[in-house]
Amino acid sequence: MTKKTKALVVLSGGQDSTTCLYWAKENFDEVLCITFDYNQRHSIELDCAKKISEIAGVEQEVIRMGEIFKGLSPLTDKTKSVEQYESADTLPGGLENTFVPGRNMMFLTVAANRAYVHECDTIVIGVSQEDYGGYPDCRSEYIEQMEKAIEFALDKKIKIATPLINLNKKQTVEMAKEFSGCMDALSYSHTCYNGVFPPCGKCHSCLLRLRGFEQAGETDPIYRRVS
Numbered sequence: 001m002t003k004k005t006k007a008l009v010v011l012s013g014g015q016d017s018t019t020c021l022y023w024a025k026e027n028f029d030e031v032l033c034i035t036f037d038y039n040q041r042h043s044i045e046l047d048c049a050k051k052i053s054e055i056a057g058v059e060q061e062v063i064r065m066g067e068i069f070k071g072l073s074p075l076t077d078k079t080k081s082v083e084q085y086e087s088a089d090t091l092p093g094g095l096e097n098t099f100v101p102g103r104n105m106m107f108l109t110v111a112a113n114r115a116y117v118h119e120c121d122t123i124v125i126g127v128s129q130e131d132y133g134g135y136p137d138c139r140s141e142y143i144e145q146m147e148k149a150i151e152f153a154l155d156k157k158i159k160i161a162t163p164l165i166n167l168n169k170k171q172t173v174e175m176a177k178e179f180s181g182c183m184d185a186l187s188y189s190h191t192c193y194n195g196v197f198p199p200c201g202k203c204h205s206c207l208l209r210l211r212g213f214e215q216a217g218e219t220d221p222i223y224r225r226v227s
Contacts, residue, residue, distance in 0.1 A: 004029035007161070008120040010111055011035050011060065013049030015209055016126030016164055018189045019172055021056055022182035023163045024124045031058050034114055036107055038065040038100075041075050041082070042195030051188045055181070063110055073100045075193060082193045084202040088211040096133035096204050098193055104137035105146065108160065112150045115158050122159045130168040133204055140165050169212025177218070187221035198223075 007024045011017045011033040024031045035049040046062070053060035067076070074080035075098050082098065085091055104127065111123045127138040136142060140162070147160045164172055176182045191209045192199035199206045199222065213220040 005122070006030040006118070006120045007032070007122040007124050008111055008115045008118065009033040009058075009124040010107055010126070011049045011053060012126075013045035013047070013052060013189060014126070014191045014205075015169075015176075015186060015189050015212075016128065016172060017049075018052050018185050019176045019179075019182060020124050020126040020163055021052065021058065022176065022179035022185065024161075025056065025058070026179055028122065031056075032114075032118055032120065033058050033060045034111055035060060035062045036065055036110070037062055038069050038103070039067045039076060040195075041078055042190065042193055044195045044197060045190045048188050048190040052185050055185050055188065061114065063114075065106070068106070069100050069103055073098055075100055082200075082203050084200070085204065085207055086202075088207040091204060091207065094134045096135070098133060098204060099135050102137075104135075104142075108146050108150070112154060112158055116154055116156065120158070122161050124161045124163070126164050127162055128164045128167055128172070130166060130171075169208050170215035173212050173216035173218055177216075183221050187224050189222065 005028045007028040009021045009024050009031060011021055021033060033053050035046060037046055050060065069076045071077055074082045115123050129139045143160050143162055151157050176186060191205045193203040193205045194200045
């Protein structure tokens, strides 16, 4: 009898993690998801993640991390402002000030614990080294090293799947269209770093999302709830 495959998806409630959730539903026999509450500015994404997990019919676990990432990034220090830009073409490149040091490292460490407990053979995370704001913990090299570290720490192989690692936002939208129910779920996703609804449309994350849907010839389904 073939052993069933089981995945744990890191679900923030944003576009990328929602797409990864539906990718996992297509590729694994059983899927769970984990969401992190780290006192983020855009805490609206927590409600989005809850709604999306319900729509997808996937069990969700929420991990409350408090102010562990406080400081430096405007995502975790609400006295700082999120940078605003005119368009995706005016983004400066390099490391964005929204980078939260150690965030993905901590997320994957905790996810590895939960994957071990729930006997999942794979962790799925929606990092991309194409449209990623220069974040060093979104690179394939980092993921490969983290996978090795988890295996050493747990004495068990847990794969880290990154289905979006080499995709830009246009390609991510095209992938989402392939999965039944994903575009509907994306109408409840939230990407805006300012944590407002309707989205601000001027932050790094909003602009990349907007460009991706435009290049894919699609209207962002989130605006169904705005009109």
